[in-house]
Amino acid sequence: QVTLRESGPALVKPTQTLTLTCTFSGFSLSTSGMCVSWIRQPPGKALEWLALIDWDDDKYYSTSLKTRLTISKDTSKNQVVLTMTNMDPVDTATYYCARIRDQTPDYWGQGTLVTVSS
Amino acid sequence: SYELTQPPSVSVSPGQTARITCSGDALPKQYAYWYQQKPGQAPVLVIYKDSERPSGIPERFSGSSSGTTVTLTISGVQAEDEADYYCQSADSSGTYGWVFGGGTKLTVL
Numbered sequence: 001q002v003t004l005r006e007s008g009p010a011l012v013k014p015t016q017t018l019t020l021t022c023t024f025s026g027f028s029l030s031t032s033g034m035c036v037s038w039i040r041q042p043p044g045k046a047l048e049w050l051a052l053i054d055w056d057d058d059k060y061y062s063t064s065l066k067t068r069l070t071i072s073k074d075t076s077k078n079q080v081v082l083t084m085t086n087m088d089p090v091d092t093a094t095y096y097c098a099r100i101r102d103q104t105p106d107y108w109g110q111g112t113l114v115t116v117s118s
Numbered sequence: 119s120y121e122l123t124q125p126p127s128v129s130v131s132p133g134q135t136a137r138i139t140c141s142g143d144a145l146p147k148q149y150a151y152w153y154q155q156k157p158g159q160a161p162v163l164v165i166y167k168d169s170e171r172p173s174g175i176p177e178r179f180s181g182s183s184s185g186t187t188v189t190l191t192i193s194g195v196q197a198e199d200e201a202d203y204y205c206q207s208a209d210s211s212g213t214y215g216w217v218f219g220g221g222t223k224l225t226v227l
Contacts, residue, residue: 037216047153047161047204049216063119063215096160104166105151105206111160 002026004036004097004109011115012087018114022080022097029055029075035100036080038071040093041111048093052100053080089116120144120209122219129225136192138222140205143186148208150188152181155202155221164203165190192224200226 008020022036029036037052051071052060061069070083080097094111122142130136140150150168153161163172165181168188178193188207192199205219 039216039218046221047206047218049206049218052216060215103149104163106163106166106172108160108162 002099002107004099004107006095006097006109006112008095008112008114010113011117013118014088014116016087018082018084018087018091020082020084020095020097020112020114022082022109024078024080024097024099027099027101029053029073029078029080031055033102036073037098037100037105038080038082039096039098039108040091041096042090042093045093050084050095051082087116092116120215120217122205122207122217124203124205124219124222126220127223127225129227130195131227132197133194136195136199136224138190138192138203138205138224139187140189140207140219141187142207142217142219144209145183145186145188145207150181150183151206152179152190153204153206154199155204156200161204195224195226197226200224 004024012018035054038050041047051069053071059071068085073080092115094113096111098105098108124140152165154164155161164175164179168183169181180191182189203222209215
């Protein structure tokens, strides 16, 4: 059974760095073709893709946010970590991680709401 | 930047057919994916690779592609299908970036 769970702070202050962890089970990120991606959704707005890491440790980022994002994986812990620097109130959103297998994002976590406020 | 365009809203009566479109220049070259999202819940994949249906998704959900437009069709709409629907694809520039459409609110009258 594939599951993903996002964790991290619910509240961060402007200019701080956000660190989110996606802890997953039911698959291995060392398997060829497997990837994990991060997506966010501001309240009442559309989904926005952030970053992706694949089984070969290749990393891809949103063009508009790439200077602020870093994605990494710890295969032994079944975790993927996303950091986002210089947080702003407009970054308030629910952050999701999702598994991609054979190019298909088939399982998503339940998401974690991050509020940016002083 | 690359964009996918969806209508903001679609309304149908129960039992009718709902069609939600998604337009983008790269769609002839890249697969499209469709997600259903109900309030307070994570998105659920309902169509992948343009027209494939994941296991557990009812047969009334189908997808098709024609040129720069992909379409999610829900036949015999039920009240439980009321939700936001998002299309997603990739930028064809080779950067492997994903793009999401703006979402369509399906209302079952």
